[in-house]
Every structure is written in structure tokens, then in C-alpha cells.
Amino acid sequence: MEEKMTPEQKKILEDLRLPKSILERIEGKPFEMDDTGKSGAPVLIFDDSVLKIVLFREENEEVVNLMRWLKGKLPTPEVILYEKDAERQYLLMSKVTGTMSCDSYYLEHPDELLRILAEGLKMLWEIDTSDCPRIRDLDAELKDARYNVEHGLVDMENAEPTTFGEGGFKDPAELLDWLENHRPSYEPVFSHGDFCLPNVLIKDGKVSGYIDMATAGIGDKWRDIALCYRSFKHNMDGTYGGKVYSGYDPDQLFEALGIEPDREKIRYYLLLDELF
Structure with missing residues (x-):
């Protein structure tokens, strides 16, 4: 039986005010919040993908370009979708196994x-x-x-x-x-x-x-x-x-x-x- 998003998870997504294009990709999918790192950036882990949300900085686009360059060179997450607004940047990427x-x-x-x-x-x-x-x-x-x-x-x-x-x-x-x-x-x-x-x-x-x-x-x-x-x-x-x-x-x-x-x-x- 396929898992569904909980009411608490729906509330989290509403509070994050995600771009429509991102929401369409993750709609209805359950996720976990990752707090392993120390950056404080919201990270949502889905079954097959990961969404990372960071404050807008130009160097974040450099990271996205680098990730695209790394495709086929190293086992790193692949960029599925990248969006930005005046305040934040949203990176939806594939989930690496291990x-x-x-x-x-x-x-x-x-x-x-x-x-x-x-x-x-x-x-x-x-x-x-x-x-x-x-x-x-x-x-x-x-x-x-x-x-x-x-x-x-x-x-x-x-x-x-x-x-x-x-x-x-x-x-x-x-x-x-x-x-x-x-x-x-x-x-x-x-x-x-x-x-x-x-x-x-x-x-x-x-x-x-x-x-x-x-x-x-x-x-x-x-x-x-x-x-x-x-x-x-x-x-x-x-x-x-x-x-x-x-x-x-x-x-x-x-x-x-x-x-x-x-x-x-x-x-x-x-x-x-x-x-x-």
C-alpha cells in the first residue's frame, strides 16, 4: 500500500511556500526532515529524491552547475529541478543510495x-x-x-x-x-x-x-x-x-x-x- 503524506507534512509544505513547479514534482509524497547537517537549511527527504532549500546566494547557482558537470563522473545527486525567487533557492535532486x-x-x-x-x-x-x-x-x-x-x-x-x-x-x-x-x-x-x-x-x-x-x-x-x-x-x-x-x-x-x-x-x- 502506497504511503501518503500526513497532515503534518502537508502543513510543513504550506509553510515553506514552495514554487508551483516544485510542488508538482513532490505532491502527495511523504517525506522526512533531515537535521544531520549543521547548515540549518530545510532538507526534505523523499523516497527517491531530496529537496534542499537555502537562502538566496549567487554561489548556490555555482553548486547547481557543478552538480550538472559531475553527472557521470562521480556518484553524486543529479539535479531534477532548480528554482529560485528573491529570497530562496530550491534544489530538487535525486537521492543517492547507501x-x-x-x-x-x-x-x-x-x-x-x-x-x-x-x-x-x-x-x-x-x-x-x-x-x-x-x-x-x-x-x-x-x-x-x-x-x-x-x-x-x-x-x-x-x-x-x-x-x-x-x-x-x-x-x-x-x-x-x-x-x-x-x-x-x-x-x-x-x-x-x-x-x-x-x-x-x-x-x-x-x-x-x-x-x-x-x-x-x-x-x-x-x-x-x-x-x-x-x-x-x-x-x-x-x-x-x-x-x-x-x-x-x-x-x-x-x-x-x-x-x-x-x-x-x-x-x-x-x-x-x-x-x-
């Missing part, structure tokens, strides 16, 4: 998880970026970081305990100044931009999809490595989710990648992420 890599099974099998994450990073780096329509190098990242600092958008309460305060930076402005004056060397690849465990989906022992491509584009490989390293570590040590898992060493990520860790670049990109 289990989040922060699922308890994978956290209980860290060796398998690290192998898959390393393969997922390498898949990104193998993409030919010669005609990639979006650049997310340090110029772009620091520009956005400055916007966040100047508009009071940095959540200091959500930062690592050592970033601000005694022994750390006085405030986001001081951190931004340090970042602008300590830029590391650049190793461009195709970068996800937010390579955290909830954004990497797994099926049949391999990466089946990447989601939340809002900061993807040509960028430094060490940003993805740094965020992957932190996400794995904090999912395992209980910082995220509360449960502590044993038998892991986050440095095994570098072994799986076949590279030596660059601690300074990892620290730099983790500090940069504090401003987002």
Missing part, C-alpha cells in the same frame, strides 16, 4: 571504514578538473571565511576546545588574520570540500555516493584529508554521537592513502573550517 559512513557498523569495523574512505578520497583526486566550472582554492575559502567573520556568522561554541580562548586565538578575526598570513602550498585536486563521514555513503563495501556538494570544486587535497581525519576521529572517540569505539588509530588513514601526514596542513585546514 549508508552513511558514520553508521555504527562501520565505526565498529574501523579498518574497513578507513580503506573505503581512502578509496573515496582517491576517486575524487582522479577526476579530470581541466573543465571544472568551480574553483574552491584558498582565495575563495578565505573570502567566504572573511564574510562569515565580518557578519558574525562564526559559531565559537561549536569550535574545538583549543581553538579560541586561553592558549588559542582571541576571536575569529584573529584566527582569520593568522590564516591569511600562513597560507600553505597548494595541491589542487577535485575536492569535496566537506569530506565528513555523514557526507560519504557506502554500499557493498565501497563508496556509493557523495552528498552535500556545497563547497566542492577545485581545491587543496589536504582540506578533504583534514576533515576526513577529524570526522573519523571524533566519530570514534564519542565527540560526535556520544558512543566511544575502541581499536582504532586515525593515523591509519594515511597508511590507507599511502602518504605521509602533513600535520601543518591538517592543522591549517581544521582551523580554517572553524570559520564555517
Whole structure:
């Protein structure tokens, strides 16, 4: 028996005041609200599609163009419909199948998880970026970081305990100044931009999809490595989710990648992420 939209779900759609073209695509379909991410953007998850609603910003159109460019290159959501008005942008996209890599099974099998994450990073780096329509190098990242600092958008309460305060930076402005004056060397690849465990989906022992491509584009490989390293570590040590898992060493990520860790670049990109 086909599920139907509940009265509560109908009320949510009414309150969202969606464009007619979007409503026609999702009419009558039940959905769940996703609160996994930290962006605060409404995300409606349907059986076969996902609707993301964000405040109007020109760079969001860059993301849509990038997603269209990625079709056939990576297992990422495909654009079904994109609409905008004076205040908001609406992206209806296909739903990528798979289990989040922060699922308890994978956290209980860290060796398998690290192998898959390393393969997922390498898949990104193998993409030919010669005609990639979006650049997310340090110029772009620091520009956005400055916007966040100047508009009071940095959540200091959500930062690592050592970033601000005694022994750390006085405030986001001081951190931004340090970042602008300590830029590391650049190793461009195709970068996800937010390579955290909830954004990497797994099926049949391999990466089946990447989601939340809002900061993807040509960028430094060490940003993805740094965020992957932190996400794995904090999912395992209980910082995220509360449960502590044993038998892991986050440095095994570098072994799986076949590279030596660059601690300074990892620290730099983790500090940069504090401003987002």
C-alpha cells in the first residue's frame, strides 16, 4: 500500500511556500526532515529524491552547475529541478543510495571504514578538473571565511576546545588574520570540500555516493584529508554521537592513502573550517 503524506507534512509544505513547479514534482509524497547537517537549511527527504532549500546566494547557482558537470563522473545527486525567487533557492535532486559512513557498523569495523574512505578520497583526486566550472582554492575559502567573520556568522561554541580562548586565538578575526598570513602550498585536486563521514555513503563495501556538494570544486587535497581525519576521529572517540569505539588509530588513514601526514596542513585546514 502506497504511503501518503500526513497532515503534518502537508502543513510543513504550506509553510515553506514552495514554487508551483516544485510542488508538482513532490505532491502527495511523504517525506522526512533531515537535521544531520549543521547548515540549518530545510532538507526534505523523499523516497527517491531530496529537496534542499537555502537562502538566496549567487554561489548556490555555482553548486547547481557543478552538480550538472559531475553527472557521470562521480556518484553524486543529479539535479531534477532548480528554482529560485528573491529570497530562496530550491534544489530538487535525486537521492543517492547507501549508508552513511558514520553508521555504527562501520565505526565498529574501523579498518574497513578507513580503506573505503581512502578509496573515496582517491576517486575524487582522479577526476579530470581541466573543465571544472568551480574553483574552491584558498582565495575563495578565505573570502567566504572573511564574510562569515565580518557578519558574525562564526559559531565559537561549536569550535574545538583549543581553538579560541586561553592558549588559542582571541576571536575569529584573529584566527582569520593568522590564516591569511600562513597560507600553505597548494595541491589542487577535485575536492569535496566537506569530506565528513555523514557526507560519504557506502554500499557493498565501497563508496556509493557523495552528498552535500556545497563547497566542492577545485581545491587543496589536504582540506578533504583534514576533515576526513577529524570526522573519523571524533566519530570514534564519542565527540560526535556520544558512543566511544575502541581499536582504532586515525593515523591509519594515511597508511590507507599511502602518504605521509602533513600535520601543518591538517592543522591549517581544521582551523580554517572553524570559520564555517
